[in-house]
Each structure stands twice: as structure tokens, then as C-alpha cells.
Amino acid sequence: MTNPEETTPSKPDYKYIGTRPIRPDGLDKVTGRARFAADLSLPGMLAGHVLRSPHAHARIVSIDTSAAEAIAGVKAVVTRSDFPDLDPANPEYNVTRNLMARDKVLYEGHVVAAVAASSRHIAKLATEAIAVEYEVLPHVLTVDEAMADGAPLLHSDLLTQNVEPEATEASNVARRTVLERGDVEAGFAEADVVIEREFTTKPVHQGYIEPHAVVADTSQDDTSVVWCSSQGHFRVQSQTATMLGWESSQIKVIPAEIGGGFGGKTTIYLEPLAVLLSRKANRPVKLVMSRDEVFRATGPTSGTRIRVKLGAKKDGTLTAGKAWLAYEDGAFPGIWGMLGCWCIFTPYDIPNFHIEGFDVVVNKPVNIAYRAPSAPMAAFATETVLDEIARAVGIDPLDLRLQNAAKEGDASPLGPKHGPIGLSETLDAIRKHPHYSAPLGPNQGRGVATGYWFNIGESSSASVNLNENGTAVVATGSPDIGGSRASMAIMAAEVLGIHPDRIRPVVGDTESIGFTDTTEGSRTTFATGWAVIEACRKIVTELKSRAATMWDVDGEEVEWVDGEARHTKGDNDPLPLAKITAAAKQTGGPLTASASLNAKGAGPAFCSQVCDVEVDPETGLVTILRFTTAQDAGRAIHPSYVEGQMQGGVVQGIGWALNEEYIFDGNGIMENAGFLDYRMPVASDLPMIDTIIVEVPNPVHPYGVRGVGEVGIVPPIPAIANAIHDATGVRLRDLPMSPVRVLEALTNGNGNSDGDA
């Protein structure tokens, strides 16, 4: 079938990179054969169930499990008394207290106990028989409530980091972050136009379709085998061991197929409970969350309040920027406000800026990463104010962005200078696309926005084993969350010179492959792919050496071209890979190589997007008519899956912009913990999402790869807000831009109390 999406032609000297082979794990996933964690059954397996807090904030006075333990079929119960108390300085201290409440429950859904029984039904009955006495405490749900004077405290010992003078009294503010450059007041004084606006966003969930699931089988000698769905099984291993007070080597984690994560499966929730229940019952135990539990107890992304002030000259040059950000962390301190600071002005070269951000704990589930975590809310603020600036100075909003876009050599707000980056190229691609100049009808509007995500490298391991028949097994430690097996096979094929079909990419467990960091930060194709390339390069060196042995010539006389050894200084016939592997026993034994690295230099990701909306003036319903996204991929290894990442990110951003939000009642109880009331986009809500892959190669990576997984979610919220303004003249600065809120804005002429430009 033809692919209508546009793709920059791949470099002609690549044979497999840039092609679109069928993914190696695809067949299993279209036939129902793929094994996700909840699909596993073991002989004698018990079913587990978790008891969760019904209160947003309460002291646990007592827990009595005796009635539960007396129920026939109940095989094990665990509570706080079964887990060691860690030193508060331990980096996993908060994780372990999120997995099992100790003196207090800090949000509705916080774990209080877990049961293993002979059936799910009995396990559930048993949790209901556990008697917990609570002393309900006052709660805080938003950054405003949590930062107010005299606010109830979640943690009596939480001192704000990075304030002067040093904090001596506990508060709900975990951390302050400041980034600054130049003289911001002088910068504003230089400006002809200065606009300052305030924005709010609600927590939204990653929304992966597969609920968290684990099967643990623990022996009497305190060793356990754990099958689970996660973005990183080595982190599952270390966090689980830490929570139990065990050595990591006591736990083997086997990665199941993962049914979506988007950052939400970068931490653990169930694994230590399952391991300990299994230890107590001496039987395997399966724990699977319901969707209700996924919403109430796993990490959404932060709700925020953000103020942005930008100044520009009449010619559009930005002179100064000021930002104040407050991000919810959920019930334990996080890094989300800090990451917002890192991203909020990075797409632009602003000579004078002051960014101040706060991480704030509230009585909600603990926030965890969600695709380019913290960047979309920050972009909502900056990109909306930029749109107002563009209109105020009379410059096309794309031109204004191009004029101020960060370029190679500019220092990012974090300090280091950008290497080659593709922001301007993506803006250019949007401007040249027919979408940008297509006519609009009544009640329709067009908006643009850009996005930035820094991407990460971190540690990865890979091994390659050549089979006797000339096929290869490429093993890595990175769970395949969206097609990474395909990209690993393509990169290995490129180095080895054999077709990707001849390569079997596998995801190794914690005992069969070297340590590999979690699949996060858009790092897998970049860093794990790099390890695959290095391992394959080593084996090519070995293949050349074996060919030299077979020919009885000097190794320097052999080169590797198109999957075969060629004799450069003689007339020996080329030796294809399969002939060398077939003779491996005679030339030194099996052909195998591995590589591990800590990848530095993940090139940052930028994208630019344009979207058309139609706003129904009678209902406030916003319909997305057309959406085009241009993103710098560095080098697209498998363009279909690059497009898939771009499209998926855009649609998550559309849901965040228009529908999705956590809704709480006055007691801090979530009111919409299901897919009916927490409405994610469905196919009929959407148009096709047009993609333009821009390729500005990352000079650090052997094939120029930069991560593509996350940045696509960053611009949709402001692109849609700007399009709504274009259609209606009304600015929306509070999410979600749901029909009721849009209608209110249309009726009042303004959705916000602070006036409009």
C-alpha cells in the first residue's frame, strides 16, 4: 500500500535504514499470540487484590487483617508491617512509601494492604474484610491550596530545596528551580510589546490501554522470578529489591510485552506486593489492576499554574522572557516543575530571561512521566503568548517563531550550546506545506505552535549472536514499546549487510543481557540502537578475521561490503556471511559479540505543527479539521514507526487540549476514574494526522538518530488554543478547552478573568 505521508528521502548510501519492513513482532500481535503480563498463567497460581485508601489524606490508626486471613482460600496478606523502613536518604524512599502506605495515606487509592487467594473473587472479599481505622485529615488538591499559608502538610519533614535562606520550616513545596540569563528588566524595557498571561492545566493520565500487571513466583530461598509489563525491567528489579530489603540478584525480571506506557510504566506499583505475597503463600501470585485502580493509583501528569511574560520589539525580536511555574507532584516530591523550567523557553533565543519553578506536593496520586513530561503545559503558556505577540506586532506567527528560533551555537537556557538542531527546518516545512495556505470556512481557524524535548541517552547493552545458517539474534535490554525491535533489526542489518528478515531482535531479561536503562526520554533507538550498532561492528571485525583465516591471508586484505567479505588484494571469491558462520567451528568457534555504553549527546527534538479547527458557536464543540506535524528525527530508521510516534503524540495532545482531566469532589475523591467519563479521543473525533519527517542528523549517533517518541505531544495544546482564537477571537488559557468552557468563553467574549489582548 502507498504511504501518503511525506518523508525526506533517505540517504542513498543506506541499504536498509529508511525502509519500512514489517515489524518482527507484528505477526504475534495481529494473531493474539503476543504475551502481555496479564496473559500469563502458572501452575498453582493465586490471584491477588489490593486494598486502597478511600480517603485523600488520613492517618492510619490501625489495620486488622484477622478476619481476612480467616476466609477459606486466603493464602497471604501483606501490610505496612511486612516491609522494611528505608533510610529517608535512600533515593527510592518515596517509591517504597507510595507502594505501601505507612503512617498516613496521602491520596485516594494509596495502597494499604494486599491479599493473595485461590480466586480473584475471594481475594477481593478478603480485602473488604480488612478493618482499617482512619483519622481523616484535611487535604490539599491544587498548587494554590498547597502553597497557601497555613495549608495542611502532607509531609511534616519536607523542606523546600534550593531557596535562600535555607528552608527551616516544612511546607508542601518540595523544590524551587531557577534559570536566568542577562538582565530581564532591561530586556522588557527594550521591548515595544510586553504581554503577560496566566495558564492552568489539570492532571491527565497517560491512558495506556493495558492496565499494570505482574506475576511473581518466589521461592523459599527468597529468590523470585517476576513477569511484568514495564518500560524498564532493570528498574523494576532494583526498585523491587530495595523495597523488600533484598539484593537485586535475588530477583529476575522477565519483560512481558508492554501494552503502552508513555512514561507511566517507568516506575513500579505492584511488583514488591506480588513478590512478597508469593513468598508468604509459596505459590505464584498474579496481580492485575482494574482501570479504576489505574486512574486512582498510578501516575497522571501534573496539574499546573504557569505565568509567562514575553517582550518583543516591533520587528518581532524577542528581548526578554519571564516565567513562573507551579507543578503538582502528587503525594511525593518529584521533578516535574524543574523539567517545566528546562523546557519553557528553549525553542527560542531569548537574550534575557528569568524562570522560576516550584514542585508542590498535593493529595493526589504520585505524578510520573507522561511523554515529554512537563513540556506541554509550559509550551501552552509560551506558545499562546507568542501568538499574541505575533498579532500585536503584525507578523505571521510562523515567521515570528522562525525569526527567534534557537539555532546551532545558541546557548540553551540550561547552558550548553545547541549542536545541529532542526527547529527552523520544521517551521519551514510547515510553511511550505499546502495546509498552511489552504482556505478556511466560517467558524474555522488555524493555529501553529512548536515544541521541544531534550531527549536522553543513558546506559544500554546489546549482544549479537550469529547462527550457523547466517541469521542473527540481536538481544537488547529495552522493552519494545512501539516498534523498537524493527529499528534494532534495521540498524543491525545495515551494519551486517544482511536483510532485516535475517535478524531476530529479542528483548532479554535481567539475567540474559547487560544492564539497560528504562525505555524513556526517547532514548531507545538512539542509545540502545547505538549499542546494537557497536556490537554488530565488533562482529563484522570478527567476520573479517575469520574470512582472512579461511583464505589464509592477512586480515588487512579483507573488507566487509554488502554482507560479504571481499578480498581487496587477491582474487579469492567473496565470502557471504552465511559461509563464514557455517565454517565457524573450524575458524575459532561461535561468532558472538556484545556492547554496552552510556550514550551521551542525545540530540534534542523539535517539532512544529499547524492545526485547523471549527468551533460550533451554539455548543462550544471544537472539531479538529486538519492537523500537520513536522518533526526532526535526525534520521528515521523505520519511517512508518517514526510517523506513528508523531501521530500518537499529536492525538494525545488533542485529548489533553479538548477533553481530558482528572475531576475530584470536595473530599479529594476522583469522580471520573473510567474511560466513559475520562474521555480519550476515538477515531471519529479525528482527521488523518499528516506527518513531515525532517532529517537533521544528530552528529553523535552513527546513523544520525535523535529520539522521536515524545516531542509530538508538546505543541498540540497551544496550536489548538491559537486556532480557537483564530476562529473566534477568544483566548482560552485553562484546560481542557471542553465545549462547556469554550461556550462560556464565547458567551462572555473571554474565557479568562484577566482580559485579552
Next chain:
Amino acid sequence: MSRTHVSCTINGDETEFLCSDDQSLLNALRDELLLTGVKEGCGTGDCGACSILLDGRLTCSCLIFAPEAEGSTILTVEGLAEGDHLHPLQQCFLEGAALQCGVCTPGFLIAAKALLDNNPDPTETEVRYGLAGNLCRCTGYDKIVRSVLEAASQMRESA
């Protein structure tokens, strides 16, 4: 607790199983019959991951009690291919990169089959509404919709 005996035809095979009266058909398919290609995403009929054809009708198996399957004919994703021959939908999903994590894929394939069984020549809009009961969080639906349209076209040509 006494269990109910159910006889039905699943993926062409006459099948018998025991279930409790309050057990969902989804749980019976997964836990009693180990047809784990049928996925549970929500258990409340909102995500479509557990979609099956029940007597030819698109059904969320999480919303049916297992005893209700008595005498019925059921198709799950495991029965979509004919031997070694993938259904055109399966082949087009592979070629069109219509899946990322793959957990929603079984439900989408069944929902798409139900759509094409009733409407062999759907418009893009009809495909989008035909699949509106299925959630995918990875793909943004673009490649799924294209793949269903492509499969429909191939099936019409070979009909």
C-alpha cells in the same frame, strides 16, 4: 459455589467450559479457555479491547455474562486467520504499521471485521465511526484507518 456448564462454538471449534454465574464472558475466555488474545482494558465496555463477534455481532465480551454464551458462535482474534493465511485486515495492519504496542490490536481487528462484514466499501468517516468503540492510545488512529480502508479495497478486488 456451583458452576455453570456452557457449550458454544469458538473459532470454529465446539467448545465446553464451566463458569460461575457472575463471571464475564471475557474472564471465561481468558481464564477458563486461555484465549488471551482477547484483552481487558477497562472491564466496563468503554475501550473495545475485549471485542469479539458473538453470533456475528460486535460485542464487548466484558459486558456479557459467560453463561449467556450458551449455544452461541464466537469469533476471537485467534480465529481470524485461516490456517497460514492471515485475514486481509491482519496483513494490512502489518504492512500499514497500524499497531505500536499491540494490546488494542485484537479488538480493532474484530471491530474492523464486523464493519467490513456489514459494509464492504466504507468511507473514511464510516471507518472512523465503525471503530469509535475501540480505544488506541499509541497510533492516533491514522494508520489503523488507512489499513482498514486498504483491506476493504483488497477484499472487494478479490471478492
